[in-house]
Amino acid sequence: MVSSKDVAKHAGVSQTTVSRVLNTPELVKQPTLDKVRKAIHELNYVPNAHARSLVQNKTNTIALLSGPLHNPFFVDTTTAIVNYANEKGYRVNVQFVHDHQLTEAYAAAFENKVDGMILSCILFDDPIFQKLKQMNIPFITYNRKHARNEYFVEIDNFEAGYLSAKHMIELGHKRIAWVGGPLTVSTFHHRYLGFLQAMKDFNLPASDPYIYNTDTSKEDISHAFNQLIHLEHRPTSICAGADSIALNLMDDAIQADLAIPDDLSIIGIDNVDISRHGRLQLTTVGSISEENLGYLAIRELIEMIENKKNSCIKITESVKVFNRSTTKKV
Amino acid sequence: MVSSKDVAKHAGVSQTTVSRVLNTPELVKQPTLDKVRKAIHELNYVPNAHARSLVQNKTNTIALLSGPLHNPFFVDTTTAIVNYANEKGYRVNVQFVHDHQLTEAYAAAFENKVDGMILSCILFDDPIFQKLKQMNIPFITYNRKHARNEYFVEIDNFEAGYLSAKHMIELGHKRIAWVGGPLTVSTFHHRYLGFLQAMKDFNLPASDPYIYNTDTSKEDISHAFNQLIHLEHRPTSICAGADSIALNLMDDAIQADLAIPDDLSIIGIDNVDISRHGRLQLTTVGSISEENLGYLAIRELIEMIENKKNSCIKITESVKVFNRSTTKKV
């Protein structure tokens, strides 16, 4: 591999000068500049970012631990994160992790001495939180939140759950089901609590046969759906804990020959980009602002990295209903 | 930052021994092993991958230059690539590039001395091809192909275009439009040629007002769509150069109050995962095998990296029509 020393020799200068040509060219005389640049070009020299990071103790790399892209929420956030980071001169190491691979994912990020981390799937009481703080690695969680209640960007999940139920109630629905994710995940937990509160406020029952807090795999959602529609008094509407779940349910409904919203109303949470598509037109609850959570997360993270600001990030975006075509009056 | 030297000092051994504990523990006596591991744990030591890569001349990193995720094709491939690479112990540096940012993207990958690259958007006569070969960096292109016709995985694009037209013809369509991407992109070019061949074989005209080879931005597709449906004899069907285009057209159709497939048939190419969704049910042409192009690309790339095999990769997957619900007899 051709190094700055090779360039130096070829140009008849010191390695130091080569380094200067690249980093502080204003300190180098024009003739020297020219011959070094000529040598760089001739030898096809490309500086080694790893060597640089070693001496500067800065990698310009960010680790993104995202959920899987078959969940469109992560499509939107990953796009926003990678693009903004690249714009700011950072590379992004992406991993799509499931909860059971978290340890390896953390280890990989640590070995690469990343400048910061964005975590979509931190566990509620994950010791990683303490470890990251102690190791002084800037990080932001999105999508999920840690028990310590710091360094996160989120939407107002309780309110989102509340609004989703309220929306159905205002459309006259009485038998409203809930299909959400595991309650060990803070996000789903709060959304569910919001849902329950709305049901309570409007004196509607929210109990056993209508409530599923299940795993978010395709099979588990479909299973919940099939249980629900085979109830004697099947629900007229379902509040889904996330758009990905709602989309899954819509697919299931079609398989079951149920028309949406005529036979069944469905509302999601997240307002993912694709929910706008004409064929989907998913009614959903999402952030009032146009900026997605991934964007907020990476913006704050880079701010933390560069300004070393320690003020703890806690961002909760307000939400509203995006009324599209998957819900209907009964 | 705590280094292996710190661990060595703390454990009362040499740095060499610490290195051995991590890489070749079978060469270290048990008592030594124990005390070094204890020190590692106590000091919270994590080896520095950059320092290692410097001396080993291997980064265990792959650069992925992907198209944007709002194109679902890249959702599928990115997932496959990142997951497989991680499984094999590689980190993936992802960039979502547009053609005009290619140079910067290449530069970033070079600086990081990645072990290999996966390129989705190589230009037909991009000099990068020669440069990569000359720099001896293993690489694979997918989605697009270089003029040199080497190191690619693709579907049979000509056949895909051919089958998409043939499908419409067999359904009795006479006025069949084409909306594809720029012909400077090999993929679109071959798909278009296939389309033309089918039209010719069946004695149907394929000419001016029905043909759009446009930019793939949402606006440009929509513009093409609006031109098409306002023709005096508007087409009864559209062959789209890619599923992303087809999905765009479907959205446009709904906006224009045209029912699919009743008022207009649409077929795509790629068979992206989401096209299966019950609400989309996009008829499309895609690879016969279940493995997506991203998977093929990363598998071949890692093979190249690890086995240094030089046999040039040229993989062309056969295609077939996936008949769903966006096309109909006239």
Place this chain on the structure above:
DNA sequence: ACTTTTTATGAATACGTAACCATTTTTACC
């Protein structure tokens, strides 16, 4: 018991860069 192997450890070095300090060259000023 003494040599020969084998096993276990350590010292020194290289990887490619930026940073620090020292030195030389140029410019400015009187």
Place this chain on the structure above:
DNA sequence: GGTAAAAATGGTTACGTATTCATAAAAAGT
């Protein structure tokens, strides 16, 4: 023209690891 200041360049080192080579300790063979 001589000195002081400024500008330009070079020598050396550190970053954290794996590797090569050398040495010490233990085991095996006679």
